[in-house]
Amino acid sequence: MTKPTELLKTGDALLIIDVQIDFCPGGSLPIEEGDQVVPILNEWIEAARMKEIPVYASRDWHPNKHPSFQENGGAWPVHCLQDSLGAGFHADLNLPEGTVLISKGVRFDQDQNSAFDQTGLAVHFRKAGIRRLYVGGLAEDVCVLATVLDACHEGFETVLIRDATRAITQEGGRAARETMRAAGARFISTEQE
Numbered sequence: 001m002t003k004p005t006e007l008l009k010t011g012d013a014l015l016i017i018d019v020q021i022d023f024c025p026g027g028s029l030p031i032e033e034g035d036q037v038v039p040i041l042n043e044w045i046e047a048a049r050m051k052e053i054p055v056y057a058s059r060d061w062h063p064n065k066h067p068s069f070q071e072n073g074g075a076w077p078v079h080c081l082q083d084s085l086g087a088g089f090h091a092d093l094n095l096p097e098g099t100v101l102i103s104k105g106v107r108f109d110q111d112q113n114s115a116f117d118q119t120g121l122a123v124h125f126r127k128a129g130i131r132r133l134y135v136g137g138l139a140e141d142v143c144v145l146a147t148v149l150d151a152c153h154e155g156f157e158t159v160l161i162r163d164a165t166r167a168i169t170q171e172g173g174r175a176a177r178e179t180m181r182a183a184g185a186r187f188i189s190t191e192q193e
Contacts, residue, residue: 002190004047004134013130014048015151016041016057017115017137017144017165019093022079022086024138029079031139031166035090040164040190041136042094049096054128057095058115058137058147061087061103068111080105114146122154132157136164141172145180152183162189 008014019041021027024034048055060080068074080087089095102119104112116122125133133156137144144165151158160180167173177187 004044008051008053011131014055015135037164056100058102060105113143114150116150136161140165140167141176145176148180158185162187
C-alpha cells in the first residue's frame with residue numbers, strides 16, 4: 001500500500017481541484033461518487049500537514065452570466081456561483097489553515113478549467129521552489145485534466161492521485177488518463193486501510 005507520508009518530500013505540493021458542493025452528489029452539476037474523493041484527499045492533506053508540504057485548493061468561482069453556463073451558450077448548467085453554498089468546498093474536506101486558494105472561472109469572456117489558466121500559479125510554484133505536484137479532485141475529464149496538462153507543460157513533475165479523482169463519464173475518464181499519460185503525468189493510487 002502506498003502511503004502519502006512515504007511519498008511527500010520537500011519541493012512537493014498537494015493540489016486539490018474543485019472539490020466543491022456543486023460537483024458532489026446533490027449539487028447542481030454532480031459527478032457520480034464525487035464525494036468519494038474526500039476521505040482519500042483528507043489522508044493526503046494530513047500527510048502534507050505532518051510533513052509541512054503546502055496545500056493548494058482550486059475552486060470554480062463563477063460570476064452571474066458566466067459563459068460556461070448553458071443559458072449563455074456554454075456547456076454546463078449554472079454552478080459554483082461566487083459566494084453561493086454550491087461554490088463552497090465539500091464540508092468534510094479538511095483543508096488546513098494556510099491552504100492557498102486559487103479562484104478560477106472568474107472571467108466574463110471565457111472559461112478557465114485549469115488552475116494555471118491566467119492565475120500566476122506556475123510562477124508562484126517556481127518562486128516557492130515547488131518541483132513536483134500531487135493532484136486530485138474533480139472532474140478528472142475536465143478541470144483535473146486541464147490542470148495536469150498545464151502542469152506538465154510548465155515542466156512540473158506531475159502525479160495524479162488516481163483514486164482521489166472522479167470523471168463525469170467513464171469514457172471521458174479513460175480518454176483523460178490517456179491524454180495525461182501522453183503528456184508525461186504519472187499515476188499512483190492509495191488504498192484506504
